[in-house]
Amino acid sequence: MGLGVVHRASGFTGRVVGLRANAVTLQSKSGQVRIFNLVPGAFAAGGRVATLVPPRVVSNTASRTASGSVAVGDHQARVARASRILVEGIHDALLVERVWGDDLRVEGVVVERLDGIDHLAAEIAAFGPAPGRRLGVLVDHLVPGTKESRLAEEVAHHHVLVTGTPFVDVWQAVRPAVVGLTHWPTVPKGQDWKTGICRALGEPDPATCWRRIFGSVHSYVDLEPALVGAVERLIDFVTEPLSAAPQFP
Numbered sequence: 222m223g224l225g226v227v228h229r230a231s232g233f234t235g236r237v238v239g240l241r242a243n244a245v246t247l248q249s250k251s252g253q254v255r256i257f258n259l260v261p262g263a264f265a266a267g268g269r270v271a272t273l274v275p276p277r278v279v280s281n282t283a284s285r286t287a288s289g290s291v292a293v294g295d296h297q298a299r300v301a302r303a304s305r306i307l308v309e310g311i312h313d314a315l316l317v318e319r320v321w322g323d324d325l326r327v328e329g330v331v332v333e334r335l336d337g338i339d340h341l342a343a344e345i346a347a348f349g350p351a352p353g354r355r356l357g358v359l360v361d362h363l364v365p366g367t368k369e370s371r372l373a374e375e376v377a378h379h380h381v382l383v384t385g386t387p388f389v390d391v392w393q394a395v396r397p398a399v400v401g402l403t404h405w406p407t408v409p410k411g412q413d414w415k416t417g418i419c420r421a422l423g424e425p426d427p428a429t430c431w432r433r434i435f436g437s438v439h440s441y442v443d444l445e446p447a448l449v450g451a452v453e454r455l456i457d458f459v460t461e462p463l464s465a466a467p468q469f470p
Contacts, residue, residue, distance in 0.1 A: 226273065227265040228257050228277040240275050250279040271409030284322040287440040288453075293327050302329045305345065309335050312431060313359060313391045319339040328460045329330050329358055341372050350380035360385035383450040385440035389414050392434055394448035 224237045233255055239246030248254045257263065261272045284292040286330065306325075308314050314334050317325075325332065333345060338360055350356045358376070362369045363385030373383040388394050391414065397405050400422065408417030415427055424430035441449050 224266065224273075226271065228255075229263060229265055229270070231255075233257075237273075241318055243275055243403065246357075251316045281435040286350050288322045288324050289441050292323065297326050300329060301331050302442055302459065303353060304330065304357075306330060306357040306359065306455050306459060307335050308332060308359045309338060309361055309391070311362070313434070315388045315435060316391060316394070316438060316444070316448075317359070317452060319435070319438055320444065320449075321456065324456065328456065329457065330459055337367060338372055342375060345376065345378065350378050352380065354380065355459045355461070357453060357459045359455060361391055362389050363387065382455060384454050386445070386447040388445070388447070391448070392418060392431070395434055395438055396443055396445055399443045400434055 223236055225234070226237065227234045230248065233247060233249065235247030235249040235253070235255070237245055238248045238254070239256075243259050244256050245259055246254060259273055262270050264271050265274050266273075283425075286292050304423050306317070308317060311334060314332055317332055335358075337339070338358075344355060345358075348354075348356055358373075359372055359468075360369050360383055363373060363383075364370060365386045369385065373385070376383050380413065386394050393405050397403060404407070406417065406421040408414045415430070419425055419430040420428055422433065423432055424433055437443060443460065448469070
């Protein structure tokens with residue numbers, strides 16, 4: 222818009238004031254307006270024969286992270302928050318990084334491994350939760366009657382949130398369809414769960430089996446809603462502004 226051109230066939234000189242898919246509107250210095258077809262070589266611009274083309278439309282659709290959040294461009298690394306998210310093991314940490322890694326870096330949230338939750342109370346005491354220093358904990362197999370549920374219920378701190386999924390292991394939080402299963406198989410009681418899953422997938426080596434599962438996850442849509450919801454709650458909890466947090470005596 223505003224480009225000065227000459228329509229070669231008619232000699233009409235003006236500036237571009239309007240565009241359509243196959244036509245351009247020019248306005249002369251005297252205010253006269255004419256419409257010309259956009260045909261190759263029909264105009265001159267800057268003393269040279271030119272073909273006018275409509276500008277490319279810039280998409281307003283924002284790019285998204287693997288978690289579905291709007292991607293933040295040109296973001297500078299920030300100092301990590303005092304608040305943390307704890308997960309049970311390496312596989313939990315890898316899945317959280319793959320899907321929420323970009324979001325967590327923007328927010329300055331560090332994810333750390335517990336390597337099991339048998340000593341959860343001691344870990345929380347050592348961390349020292351406080352206003353502005355919150356702790357989120359992601360737990361597997363968080364269903365009534367389990368060890369994990371009992372340990373989670375023992376946590377009673379205003380600045381600690383324990384969430385989790387009903388799955389035996391975080392592997393099961395990956396949607397079975399993405400690894401070629403209609404459902405995760407039921408492993409007989411007394412048999413190692415991961416061994417049974419690897420057998421069902423035809424991958425006897427657990428490390429190879431995990432790489433197959435992990436490699437099938439590209440975004441939150443490849444995960445079960447229970448895990449997605451649990452992680453989102455933890456991120457919201459540990460990034461809540463101090464001024465917005467409830468005040469306790």
